Amino acid sequence: MLRRGRRELLFSLDAWRRHHSRFQHCRVARTKRLLQSQFFQPMNFREDTVPALQGKLSELTCKSQQLMLQAGLIYPSSPGCYSYLPYTVRAMEKLIRLIDKEMQAIGGQKINMPSLCSAELWRVSERWDLMASELFRLRDRHNKAYCLGPTHEEVITDLIASQGTLSYKQFPLLLYQVTRKFRDEPKPRFGLLRSREFYMKDMYTFDVSEEAAHHTYNAVCDAYCHLLSRLGLQFVKVQASTGNIGGQMSHEFQLPAEIGEDRLLVCSGCQFSANVEAVNPGQTLCPACQGKLAETKGIEIGHTFYLGTKYSSSFNAAYSNAQNQPVLAEMGCYGLGVTRMLAAAIEVLSTEDSIRWPGLIAPYQVCFIPPKKGSKEESATALVEALYDDITEATPQLKGDMLLDDRSHFSIGKRLKDAKRLGYPYVIVAGKRVLDTPSQFEVWCQNTGEVVFLSREGVMGLLNEMQAA
Amino acid sequence: MLRRGRRELLFSLDAWRRHHSRFQHCRVARTKRLLQSQFFQPMNFREDTVPALQGKLSELTCKSQQLMLQAGLIYPSSPGCYSYLPYTVRAMEKLIRLIDKEMQAIGGQKINMPSLCSAELWRVSERWDLMASELFRLRDRHNKAYCLGPTHEEVITDLIASQGTLSYKQFPLLLYQVTRKFRDEPKPRFGLLRSREFYMKDMYTFDVSEEAAHHTYNAVCDAYCHLLSRLGLQFVKVQASTGNIGGQMSHEFQLPAEIGEDRLLVCSGCQFSANVEAVNPGQTLCPACQGKLAETKGIEIGHTFYLGTKYSSSFNAAYSNAQNQPVLAEMGCYGLGVTRMLAAAIEVLSTEDSIRWPGLIAPYQVCFIPPKKGSKEESATALVEALYDDITEATPQLKGDMLLDDRSHFSIGKRLKDAKRLGYPYVIVAGKRVLDTPSQFEVWCQNTGEVVFLSREGVMGLLNEMQAA
Numbered sequence: 001m002l003r004r005g006r007r008e009l010l011f012s013l014d015a016w017r018r019h020h021s022r023f024q025h026c027r028v029a030r031t032k033r034l035l036q037s038q039f040f041q042p043m044n045f046r047e048d049t050v051p052a053l054q055g056k057l058s059e060l061t062c063k064s065q066q067l068m069l070q071a072g073l074i075y076p077s078s079p080g081c082y083s084y085l086p087y088t089v090r091a092m093e094k095l096i097r098l099i100d101k102e103m104q105a106i107g108g109q110k111i112n113m114p115s116l117c118s119a120e121l122w123r124v125s126e127r128w129d130l131m132a133s134e135l136f137r138l139r140d141r142h143n144k145a146y147c148l149g150p151t152h153e154e155v156i157t158d159l160i161a162s163q164g165t166l167s168y169k170q171f172p173l174l175l176y177q178v179t180r181k182f183r184d185e186p187k188p189r190f191g192l193l194r195s196r197e198f199y200m201k202d203m204y205t206f207d208v209s210e211e212a213a214h215h216t217y218n219a220v221c222d223a224y225c226h227l228l229s230r231l232g233l234q235f236v237k238v239q240a241s242t243g244n245i246g247g248q249m250s251h252e253f254q255l256p257a258e259i260g261e262d263r264l265l266v267c268s269g270c271q272f273s274a275n276v277e278a279v280n281p282g283q284t285l286c287p288a289c290q291g292k293l294a295e296t297k298g299i300e301i302g303h304t305f306y307l308g309t310k311y312s313s314s315f316n317a318a319y320s321n322a323q324n325q326p327v328l329a330e331m332g333c334y335g336l337g338v339t340r341m342l343a344a345a346i347e348v349l350s351t352e353d354s355i356r357w358p359g360l361i362a363p364y365q366v367c368f369i370p371p372k373k374g375s376k377e378e379s380a381t382a383l384v385e386a387l388y389d390d391i392t393e394a395t396p397q398l399k400g401d402m403l404l405d406d407r408s409h410f411s412i413g414k415r416l417k418d419a420k421r422l423g424y425p426y427v428i429v430a431g432k433r434v435l436d437t438p439s440q441f442e443v444w445c446q447n448t449g450e451v452v453f454l455s456r457e458g459v460m461g462l463l464n465e466m467q468a469a
Numbered sequence: 470m471l472r473r474g475r476r477e478l479l480f481s482l483d484a485w486r487r488h489h490s491r492f493q494h495c496r497v498a499r500t501k502r503l504l505q506s507q508f509f510q511p512m513n514f515r516e517d518t519v520p521a522l523q524g525k526l527s528e529l530t531c532k533s534q535q536l537m538l539q540a541g542l543i544y545p546s547s548p549g550c551y552s553y554l555p556y557t558v559r560a561m562e563k564l565i566r567l568i569d570k571e572m573q574a575i576g577g578q579k580i581n582m583p584s585l586c587s588a589e590l591w592r593v594s595e596r597w598d599l600m601a602s603e604l605f606r607l608r609d610r611h612n613k614a615y616c617l618g619p620t621h622e623e624v625i626t627d628l629i630a631s632q633g634t635l636s637y638k639q640f641p642l643l644l645y646q647v648t649r650k651f652r653d654e655p656k657p658r659f660g661l662l663r664s665r666e667f668y669m670k671d672m673y674t675f676d677v678s679e680e681a682a683h684h685t686y687n688a689v690c691d692a693y694c695h696l697l698s699r700l701g702l703q704f705v706k707v708q709a710s711t712g713n714i715g716g717q718m719s720h721e722f723q724l725p726a727e728i729g730e731d732r733l734l735v736c737s738g739c740q741f742s743a744n745v746e747a748v749n750p751g752q753t754l755c756p757a758c759q760g761k762l763a764e765t766k767g768i769e770i771g772h773t774f775y776l777g778t779k780y781s782s783s784f785n786a787a788y789s790n791a792q793n794q795p796v797l798a799e800m801g802c803y804g805l806g807v808t809r810m811l812a813a814a815i816e817v818l819s820t821e822d823s824i825r826w827p828g829l830i831a832p833y834q835v836c837f838i839p840p841k842k843g844s845k846e847e848s849a850t851a852l853v854e855a856l857y858d859d860i861t862e863a864t865p866q867l868k869g870d871m872l873l874d875d876r877s878h879f880s881i882g883k884r885l886k887d888a889k890r891l892g893y894p895y896v897i898v899a900g901k902r903v904l905d906t907p908s909q910f911e912v913w914c915q916n917t918g919e920v921v922f923l924s925r926e927g928v929m930g931l932l933n934e935m936q937a938a
Binding site: 038042078086096113155173179 | 552627
């Protein structure tokens with residue numbers, strides 16, 4: 001065993017690093033300010049609609065799809081398959097980080113399972129035939145059959161079973177992933193609300209008893225509630241049918257919306273609410289309090305299932321208890337539509353011509369609009385740039401989240417309209433009153449539709465407080 | 470236009486948030502310390518090998534695959550398709566964040582394209598037939614044909630072309646994604662080094678001239694060099710053939726390794742190096758200086774192509790120049806194997822029985838091993854826990870990156886062996902000298918194989934300095 005002092009150790013590690021490196025080039029200068037003109041944003045250099053969308057716009061079926069296509073957030077590649085453009089990817093990554101935090105706060109561990117799921121596994125659960133036309137199926141060069149995973153109960157249960165008998169001490173296990181899923185929808189529609197390729201967070205849990213499994217089930221539901229609350233989304237948690245996933249108990253998390261494809265029954269007298277699929281046909285009275293049930297529509301964004309031993313018995317996923325006896329694990333599974341949540345949030349929060357994002361996942365928080373080139377106010381351009389730089393320094397959390405709309409050949413009005421379409425929570429405009437002493441900036445708060453005039457210090461204070469809130 | 474003061478505005482935003490929320494539950498307590506016993510880590514509760522691997526271990530073909538399987542980092546689902554377990558996902562996410570930084574530093578914008586790529590698009594480029602057996606192909610319920618994208622030149626060029634004629638002012642465009650790719654390898658092998666499903670970063674660039682495209686090409690190559698240097702990986706950039714991607718110039722980024730599947734020729738006299746596929750058969754002298762070429766083997770982890778107008782002409786992806794004339798865009802494409810890099814780094818850095826990660830992407834940075842239950846040193850357990858807590862507070866960057874191996878029914882030796890297998894850069898052990906006054910901790914530096922004894926303050930200082938380095 002080699003023994004050395006701390007200094008020598010640091011030195012030797014440094015030498016090890018140098019040995020393993022061939023750093024031999026000059027860097028490209030890093031852009032300091034984010035400039036709208038440099039973004040791949042189809043709206044940037046045109047006043048008209050994107051030509052290729054003309055035909056497709058007539059088939060639009062809901063607000064979020066229309067807004068997202070018009071603002072250049074998504075682009076259809078084939079039916080129900082979309083390319084997500086830069087703003088959408090930013091929002092999605094922010095949403096995934098929030099989901100990670102919630103899942104990890106209750107002990108979730110992140111894994112990543114393959115999309116190619118072998119037919120053998122799906123035959124064990126009998127879902128290979130059950131999910132007949134919804135599965136995308138294919139064969140490899142050796143003629144082995146696969147489906148593209150729409151969900152992963154089979155793969156995860158096989159994974160747990162393959163570890164041999166785990167000790168009860170390792171339970172509960174809460175494993176989740178955020179990956180692309182596939183479903184051959186008969187009628188993909190509503191943009192990211194019902195597509196054939198989509199991102200989903202799916203968690204699978206393993207417990208030692210029914211009681212423990214219920215505890216875990218409630219913890220995951222609570223985490224979903226917490227997440228939706230943080231996003232500022234009004235939701236209903238309803239009793240649901242278990243469909244082809246199976247199991248003994250199930251809930252859906254629904255955002256009430258006109259275009260929702262689920263019909264929900266909500267009791268005004270008590271807490272009861274359910275998907276119509278989960279109650280007797282024609283039921284109009286609440287089974288709990290006999291109050292009247294009102295029908296509403298919702299967009300399903302989350303679905304939780306208590307599975308019992310449905311899958312663990314098929315795959316023999318067992319743990320050994322304190323007496324060293326093998327016992328089947330009690331399972332749960334929990335889906336959350338990631339790309340669907342993005343669209344659903346836009347659907348329920350936005351106005352007809354302006355996107356409103358939940359503040360926490362807006363692609364960018366602040367957009368600065370300096371004066372138009374050649375206008376009376378043009379001299380104030382430097383003021384706006386200085387304000388941008390000062391805020392970057394004073395509120396580092398906003399770094400990378402603010403942009404300058406430098407397309408100064410466009411009027412302020414045109415750029416403000418673009419900014420509303422894209423849904424920056426705050427838009428700081430250098431309008432006429434920027435020439436006042438001291439300068440007054442026009443601050444647009446998209447999510448409330450309000451406008452205030454604030455001095456340089458006022459803007460800095462507002463953004464600082466909002467970040468800390 | 471409504472006008473209000475800043476206070477009122479904040480208040481009204483707050484009310485808006487509350488209106489949109491139904492926060493109605495109690496949180497599950499957040500775990501403060503990360504405990505090894507609570508991880509889904511197959512090595513945790515056994516001294517033997519995972520039973521299901523017994524058969525598979527005999528077919529192992531390289532060090533990284535063996536190490537990753539044994540340590541429970543990956544689990545084979547079907548040939549060439551792996552589930553990535555929690556440690557691997559952590560390393561992969563760290564690597565992706567580094568890649569994002571490098572790509573965004575040169576102006577890269579992140580997008581996300583579908584896996585289902587329509588046959589029509591691939592027929593335009595003629596690659597539907599050209600890539601005959603490598604493509605996974607399938608048909609949807611309407612009998613429309615798709616392949617699972619191994620790369621996305623077709624989709625991105627179609628996307629750009631569909632935007633109508635973009636202005637030259639928007640160029641260069643550097644668009645990239647980090648997504649799962651598919652390739653029906655005849656012989657998937659070497660674990661994540663040659664799999665059928667894998668994560669790849671692929672960037673596509675669009676420029677207004679050949680000269681501008683070369684500039685962009687060099688910027689991306691420089692970013693690759695910078696990334697590999699930061700990771701401490703020795704690499705060679707070699708001239709390469711363009712294969713079925715096409716184009717006029719190409720380079721590969723190779724990690725020299727015995728099990729590498731590429732044969733490289735490196736000139737000792739000058740900077741020349743090339744893949745054997747890129748030179749005349751039987752060539753033994755350097756074309757630049759006539760020096761002797763030495764052959765070595767490499768693992769390809771990156772590949773860059775200058776494509777010219779090969780794809781932009783097929784799809785008519787044009788921009789309008791300053792004279793308002795349409796001109797075909799000059800393209801480049803740039804791949805970087807994400808999961809392959811993880812395995813390749815382990816392959817070239819590790820010893821036969823211990824994983825060594827590049828420090829920046831190690832799943833966890835520090836593992837603490839408190840004394841065994843019932844040992845003379847057991848009373849020092851609280852000391853180790855306090856040290857863990859103090860470091861969490863003093864070096865917040867390490868928060869979430871340190872864990873406590875609380876499996877105190879195992880000996881220190883067994884746990885140290887596990888820690889080495891998993892490759893924590895630093896292992897802090899409470900051995901015999903923890904009873905000295907003051908306590909001495911044994912600090913193992915995995916990447917150099919060194920051990921030092923340090924006091925509590927010494928450990929804190931070391932970790933603080935290493936983080937800042």
